[in-house]
Amino acid sequence: DVQMTQSPSSLSASVGDRVTITCRASQGIGTSLAWYQQKPEKAPKSLIYDASTLQSGVPSRFSGSGSGTDFTLTISSLQPEDFASYYCQQCASFPLTFGGGTRVEIK
């Protein structure tokens, strides 16, 4: 199985801050990585697929990068609606696996 390790597990940031979340795969997965946003008591929402392709309707302040084993989700200027949990998921092989999540909280 491909293990996904996300860091940090939580962070505190202010509106307007640049935020970076990292995800590391235990083996190379090319660019087969997705990012999801989950707000409290809500279902996950897909933000990015293929490591860097934004889903339709996702604000351009979100971006993804990386390939192989190391990936990054960046929010260029944090907005109030971005306070949520974020998960990476490897899409390269079964079983599909998720990172442990990163909670982005208000400072």
Add this chain to the structure above:
Amino acid sequence: QITLKESGPTLVRPTQTLTLTCTFSGFSLRTTGMGVGWFRQPPGKALEWLAVIYWDDDKRYSPSLKSRLTITKDTSKNQVVLTMTNMDPVDTATYYCAQRRIRGKHWFDPWGQGTLVTVSS
């Protein structure tokens, strides 16, 4: 507009079998490339993938749960059913279904609202 909604019992006794139904609209599992996956999330914990079924009836399961899971589809009803046997309190979680809409891509969007299943005697 694509929507998915999970339904099933909110409380299950230990050792019982859980049956969850995902009812969807806006797409068909007769369409080449389509798939529906099941996931779960214990309270305060991370997401876990459980199973996926595709338009051609191909099925994949989480190896750690494979012996307990069965996924089926009813294309005439636009439903996907997940059964999980021998339920245990550690299976308490919110269970989600979601659409896989691009052939060869194993990310999922959109997701249903989820249904909380509690396992307790």
